[in-house]
Amino acid sequence: MKSNFYFLILFLFASITASAQTPAPAATTPPTVTYPRIAGYVGIIHPLVTVDKSGTHTNFDGFYTVGMPTGINIWKTPKVGFSFEVVPFVRAENGMSKMSNFLFHPGVLAALGKGFTFVGRAAFETGGRYGFTPIINKVVKKNKHSNYFVAIPVPVRLGNDKPASATLAFQFGLGF
Numbered sequence: 635m636k637s638n639f640y641f642l643i644l645f646l647f648a649s650i651t652a653s654a655q656t657p658a659p660a661a662t663t664p665p666t667v668t669y670p671r672i673a674g675y676v677g678i679i680h681p682l683v684t685v686d687k688s689g690t691h692t693n694f695d696g697f698y699t700v701g702m703p704t705g706i707n708i709w710k711t712p713k714v715g716f717s718f719e720v721v722p723f724v725r726a727e728n729g730m731s732k733m734s735n736f737l738f739h740p741g742v743l744a745a746l747g748k749g750f751t752f753v754g755r756a757a758f759e760t761g762g763r764y765g766f767t768p769i770i771n772k773v774v775k776k777n778k779h780s781n782y783f784v785a786i787p788v789p790v791r792l793g794n795d796k797p798a799s800a801t802l803a804f805q806f807g808l809g810f
Contacts, residue, residue, distance in 0.1 A: 671709040677807020679703055679721065679787065686799035697727035699734065703805065707743055715743035717753060736760040739767065749773040753785075762794030773809070780810045 679701040684691045693699055705719030718740055725734035741755030753769040771785040785805040792798050 667712070669709060669711055670715075673707045673709070673809055675703075675705055675707070675783070675807050675809040677703045677783075677785075677805050679803055679805040681789075681801050681803045684799050684801040686797040688797060697725055699723055699725045701737070703739070703807065705739075707809075709743065713745045715745075717741045717743050717755070719755070734761070741767075741769075749776075757789060757791065759791070763791040763796065764793050765789065765791040769805075780808055783807055783809055 681693045681699055681701075683693070701721045701723040703719050703721045705717055707715055707717045709715035719737075721737040721739060722733055723735040723737065724731055736759070738758045739755045741753050744752045744754075746752055749772050751771040753767075753771055755767040755769065757763075757765045757767050767787050767789045769785050769787040771783055773781045773783045775782040783806065785807075787801075787803045787805055789801045789803065790798070791801075
């Protein structure tokens with residue numbers, strides 16, 4: 635009985651060792667992607683500087699605002715798609731923090747090639763502002779089932795008895 639047990643252990647060990655040393659077959663063709671294709675993402679957005687008729691206002695100067703964009707992209711073709719995004723914003727100021735705004739941000743996607751995408755979004759904020767946001771997005775690291783990206787959004791906002799404004803922001807995130 636003991637010799638059968640040792641033989642079984644030796645056989646399993648030899649099998650595992652042999653299969654671990656066998657190289658995987660080389661892929662001959664890249665996997666095909668079917669459309670429409672759905673992808674999700676999450677990220678962090680940092681507004682850097684906002685300009686309006688009253689002057690220039692920078693994040694990190696007396697307060698800090700950060701957002702967490704979460705969305706779904708539906709690519710109709712390899713070049714064109716639709717994106718649905720929501721972004722809660724948190725503002726920290728004077729030792730306190732609170733959710734300061736919630737943004738509904740639908741848009742269109744246009745692949746520019748070499749990992750770049752243009753995103754044109756409409757913007758509707760719970761704070762009463764509305765507008766549009768052009769974005770240039772770049773995939774910086776592509777993995778098998780995910781990618782890392784950076785983006786430069788330029789939100790333009792109107793309404794709510796405030797002057798029109800434009801903001802330069804930086805966003806990074808994970809697509810899957």
